[in-house]
Amino acid sequence: MLNNLYSIRMRGAEGGPHEHGGRHISGGERLGQKEELQELAKELLDKSLHHSRGDCDFIQIVIEKLMDDEIQRISPLPISSEQAQNVKEGRKIAMSLLASLGISDEAIKNGIEFLKQSTHQRGAIIADSQTGQRLDNRGLKGVRASRMDWSKESWEKWSKSHAPLISPRIREAIALASKVTASPYTVAELCWSDDLEYTTGYVASSSKGYIRIPHLKNNGEDCGGRIFFIKHNISLDDYITYMETTPVCISYEDKADMKGL
Ligand code: WAQ
Ligand code: MG
Numbered sequence: 001m002l003n004n005l006y007s008i009r010m011r012g013a014e015g016g017p018h019e020h021g022g023r024h025i026s027g028g029e030r031l032g033q034k035e036e037l038q039e040l041a042k043e044l045l046d047k048s049l050h051h052s053r054g055d056c057d058f059i060q061i062v063i064e065k066l067m068d069d070e071i072q073r074i075s076p077l078p079i080s081s082e083q084a085q086n087v088k089e090g091r092k093i094a095m096s097l098l099a100s101l102g103i104s105d106e107a108i109k110n111g112i113e114f115l116k117q118s119t120h121q122r123g124a125i126i127a128d129s130q131t132g133q134r135l136d137n138r139g140l141k142g143v144r145a146s147r148m149d150w151s152k153e154s155w156e157k158w159s160k161s162h163a164p165l166i167s168p169r170i171r172e173a174i175a176l177a178s179k180v181t182a183s184p185y186t187v188a189e190l191c192w193s194d195d196l197e198y199t200t201g202y203v204a205s206s207s208k209g210y211i212r213i214p215h216l217k218n219n220g221e222d223c224g225g226r227i228f229f230i231k232h233n234i235s236l237d238d239y240i241t242y243m244e245t246t247p248v249c250i251s252y253e254d255k256a257d258m259k260g261l
Contacts, residue, residue, distance in 0.1 A: 005031050005066045007147040007247060008040050011122065012048035012056035018141065022058050024122040024194075026051045028172065031149035031249060037063060047168075052196050053222060066147070071247045074182045076150070076158060076174050078209035079165065090201075090215035094190060097203045097211060101188045103229050107132030111190055111227045116217075119194065124180075124226035124243075126236070129187040135236055143228070143240050147247040148179040154252035161254055169198070177204035179248040180228055185239050187229045192216035194224035 009029045013022030026048045032040045041061055048059045082097075084090035091112060098108045110132040114125060123142030126135045136143050150158070150171065159166050173191065180189045181204050192201030201216035201224075217223060230239060 004034055005068070005071060005247070005249070006034060006037055006063055007031055007066055008037060008044065008061065008063045009146055010044035010048055010059065010061045012051070012059040014054040014056055014058075017058045017060075018122055023054065023120055024140070025053045025056045027122060027144065029144075029146050029148060029176075031066070031147065031247065032152075036152075043168075053194065066247045071249050072182075073249050073251045074178055076154075076210075076250050076252055077178045077181060077204055077206075079162065079174065079212065080209060081212040082214070084213060084215045087215050087218055090213050093213050094201070094203050094216060097208070097213075098188055098190060098229070101203075101205050101208065103129045103187055104132060107229060110134075111229070114227065115190070115192060115225050116223055118225040119222045121194070121225040124189075124228050126228050126230055126239070128232055129229040130232045135230070136240065142225070143243055145176050145179050145243045147245065148175050148250070150175055150250040150252070154250055157254045158252045169193075173202065174210055175248075175250050176226075177202065177210050178250055180204065180243070181206045182248065183239065183242055185230050185234045187231060189226060189228050191226045192224045194222055196220055196222050 012026045014025050016022040028044045028047055030040045048056045082093045084093055095108050107127055107129050120140050121142050123144035125142050128135055177189055180186050188203055188205040190203055199217050199219055200212055200214050202210055202212050204210045
């Protein structure tokens with residue numbers, strides 16, 4: 001069923017390619033069968049061409065065939081939502097969740113400050129969950145979690161039982177957070193979008209799942225990004241290799257199906 005999967009990923013920038021100083025506008029990662037690649041390429045192209053952050057003049061789409069035996073299959077994180085009325089409340093909730101997961105106050109403070117001023121970041125930054133120090137040396141490129149997606153059937157099943165949450169954005173965010181938190185070295189991920197109109201973000205962890213938090217920034221702001229908080233003293237190279245190269249397919253079994261209902 002999952003034979004012959006391909007990874008397809010896109011990055012788009014305005015003002016030239018990212019590596020020549022172009023401003024990051026949009027990116028995306030999908031997996032699909034050969035027959036699905038044209039449709040997936042079209043979806044990624046549409047995403048890059050119609051974006052609130054700007055008008056891409058550089059778009060790159062890369063397609064790679066995956067080896068079946070390298071693909072890891074994991075479950076999506078369970079999803080829940082917190083309530084907040086404004087940015088102050090939203091960030092307070094994010095901070096207390098991160099603290100409850102064992103991340104130091106210093107690391108939390110640095111993380112929030114980083115996302116507040118981050119407007120051009122293409123990938124995540126990796127931070128030590130104890131010292132708060134940024135560990136990757138990738139600058140604006142950051143580290144992109146790549147080669148992950150839902151299997152088609154799993155997304156269809158999940159969609160049926162989570163109807164109000166269905167959107168391409170949430171689909172991508174859960175796939176990404178599920179891959180990131182499946183690493184035993186991740187303590188938690190903090191994210192809010194850099195898209196001007198999207199102010200809901202999340203804190204994700206293997207123990208508490210994917211927790212959506214409204215108002216992590218004000219409407220109209222172009223700051224945002226992702227922080228992967230990791231355990232102290234681990235092999236950064238191995239961690240980055242997993243994020244960038246290990247293919248991960250999100251597989252979901254509806255509990256009702258499993259009971260044969
Ligand atoms: N790997 C690492 N970092 C990434 C990746 C990736 N594959 N994709 C995006 N980022 C970073 C990068 O710095 C982006 O600029 C930033 O995250 C934001 O990406 O309602 O839409 O795609 O539950 O704008 C989360 C809440 C939405 C969804 C997140 O992020 C919900 C979002 P965006
Ligand atoms: Mg964005």
